[in-house]
Amino acid sequence: MGKITNEELLQKVTAQFGETVTNVSMPYDLLTFETTRENIIELLAWLKTDAVLQFIYLTDLTAIHLPEQTGKEIGVIYHLHSLVNNVRLRIKVFMADGDLNIPSATRVWRGANWMERETYDFFGINFEGHPDLRRILNVDDMTVFPMRREYPLEDPNRVDKKDYFFGR
Amino acid sequence: MSDIKIVDAPPGVEGAGFFATSLDKAIGMARSHSLWPLPFATSCCGIEFMATMGSHYDLSRFGAERLSFSPRQADLLMVMGTISKKMAPVLRQVYLQMAEPRWVMAVGACASSGGIFDTYSVLQGIDEVIPVDVYVPGCPPRPEGIIDGFMNIQKLVQTESLRRRDTPEYQALLAKYGIQ
Numbered sequence: 001m002g003k004i005t006n007e008e009l010l011q012k013v014t015a016q017f018g019e020t021v022t023n024v025s026m027p028y029d030l031l032t033f034e035t036t037r038e039n040i041i042e043l044l045a046w047l048k049t050d051a052v053l054q055f056i057y058l059t060d061l062t063a064i065h066l067p068e069q070t071g072k073e074i075g076v077i078y079h080l081h082s083l084v085n086n087v088r089l090r091i092k093v094f095m096a097d098g099d100l101n102i103p104s105a106t107r108v109w110r111g112a113n114w115m116e117r118e119t120y121d122f123f124g125i126n127f128e129g130h131p132d133l134r135r136i137l138n139v140d141d142m143t144v145f146p147m148r149r150e151y152p153l154e155d156p157n158r159v160d161k162k163d164y165f166f167g168r
Numbered sequence: 169m170s171d172i173k174i175v176d177a178p179p180g181v182e183g184a185g186f187f188a189t190s191l192d193k194a195i196g197m198a199r200s201h202s203l204w205p206l207p208f209a210t211s212c213c214g215i216e217f218m219a220t221m222g223s224h225y226d227l228s229r230f231g232a233e234r235l236s237f238s239p240r241q242a243d244l245l246m247v248m249g250t251i252s253k254k255m256a257p258v259l260r261q262v263y264l265q266m267a268e269p270r271w272v273m274a275v276g277a278c279a280s281s282g283g284i285f286d287t288y289s290v291l292q293g294i295d296e297v298i299p300v301d302v303y304v305p306g307c308p309p310r311p312e313g314i315i316d317g318f319m320n321i322q323k324l325v326q327t328e329s330l331r332r333r334d335t336p337e338y339q340a341l342l343a344k345y346g347i348q
Contacts, residue, residue, distance in 0.1 A: 138289060139254050146288050154286065161286055165277075 004053070004085045006031040012053065017043060023092075032090040040078075040093050041103045047080060047089070048108055055080040055089060061105060061115035063123040065097075065148045073097040076125060078105070095125075104130040122147035175201060192330040199243065199269070200325035202231040203318075206242035206266065208259060210249030213276035213308045217248050220311040230318060239265040244321060245298075250278040251291045263298045264347065268333050271324065273317050274300045277307040299341055 006026055013033070014021050020043075023034040035043055047055040060079040067073055072094035080089045093102060104127040105112035116127045117136040124145035127133055135142065144151075178197055180189030205227075209217055220227050221235070236242065239262055251259055263272065274294050277283030280303045282292035294300060301324055304317035332338060342348070 144288075161284065 004082075004087050006087075009053070009087065009089065012050075013043075013047075016046060030088055030090055032092065034092045034094060037093055037095065037102050040076075040091070041105065041107060043091065044078065044080075044105055044108045053082055054084040055082045057081040057083050058105065058109040058111055058115075059088070061112055061119060063119045063125055063147075065123060065150075067097075067149050069094070071096045074100055074123060074125065076102055076119065100125045101128055102126075103128050106130055121145070124148065192328070193326075195330060196326040196328060200322040202233075203244045203271075203321065203325065204234045204236070204242050205232050205244040205246050206237065206239060206262070207235055208245060208247045208249075208262060210251065210255065211278065213248035213279070216308045216311060217246065217275065217314060220314045225311040225315060227315065227318065230315075230322065232318070239267075242266055243270060243325075244318075245270065245272045246275055247272065247279040247294050248275040250283065250285055251294050252289050253291050254289070256291050256294075256297045259294060260297045269325075269328070271301045271321050272298055273302045273304065273321055275304045275314055275317065276309055277305070280305070283307060297345065299345060 006029065009031055010021075010024060010033075017035070017039060020035050020039045021033050023032075025032050044058075047053055057080065058078065059081045060077075062077050064075045064077060065073060066075070074097055075092045075094040078091040078093075080091070082088075095102065100123075102125060104116055106116065106127075107129065113131065114136060116130055117133060119125055120127060120130075120133055121135045121137055122145055134140070138146070175197065177187065178189050178193035180187055180193070182188075207214065207217060209215075219225060232244075234241075243266075245263055245266060247259065263270070272294075274280045278285060278290075279294050280300075282290050284307070286292070291297065302317045302320045304313050306313050309317075
């Protein structure tokens with residue numbers, strides 16, 4: 001079986017999910033599109049189980065914080081890989097800050113468990129239906145979500161960590 | 169004459185067939201030449217310490233022959249490497265499990281001050297959780313630096329009175345760290 005082109009892939013996805021697929025782009029030939037929280041799990045399950053596409057491998061699940069996108073500040077990003085067709089795919093779901101709930105992908109991949117815990121740990125996104133949503137890397141009693149872009153940069157005038165103090 | 173060096177006797181009264189000195193000087197001399205370290209190595213400084221343990225630098229010359237990763241019978245806690253906030257309780261527990269007399273050496277920029285890792289997840293110096301006797305600068309320090317720190321610990325051990333750890337100052341220091 002030959003490699004599925006991005007155009008064929010996109011055509012199949014839009015035929016199945018139509019209007020819910022938006023913002024299609026192909027940076028570095030990696031098909032990327034956005035969808036909605038309501039459809040994401042259905043879409044992932046369909047991509048995984050479709051007889052032709054077979055996106056059986058969830059490479060990565062992470063998030064991004066773009067404070068300047070009002071109403072779409074936080075995005076959850078899924079990277080899928082079809083080991084059978086050797087083709088990759090990126091799906092983004094954007095949400096408004098303050099309403100960070102999204103259904104958990106653990107229903108589709110059990111491997112999403114730790115990835116979602118990490119994403120919760122750093123961005124504070126609540127994955128509904130996750131079996132054990134608690135911090136995984138940071139200390140348990142931490143109250144902040146450190147990867148969100150809401151913290152001031154370090155004071156540029158401080159001198160106590162300059163290289164020459166460390167022999168560098 | 170061979171060039172084997174022998175430790176000088178502590179100051180005392182010497183006469184025909186006897187030698188008198190104070191107990192804490194004799195004990196200090198013995199302790200300082202048989203310090204048993206507990207290496208708590210988390211990163212690159214730990215690799216530098218391995219070189220210090222090797223035959224070229226040979227830390228065993230100082231009587232630090234028994235390195236173990238257990239607090240049992242250990243005198244010197246050598247903290248080498250970045251201590252994250254998640255690791256801090258572990259480090260503290262290791263310190264608490266060591267018996268008195270105990271000394272602590274912070275090796276390298278990370279253990280001493282957090283180093284370049286000026287981050288929410290890294291402890292900015294182990295003296296936030298346990299008392300420290302000697303800091304070794306460098307990122308990472310050369311084996312000579314670690315040996316110099318070790319010799320400074322030896323000086324402390326030699327001059328320490330047997331009662332120092334019962335003094336109010338020491339009790340207050342431990343109390344500052346919330347150690348009974």
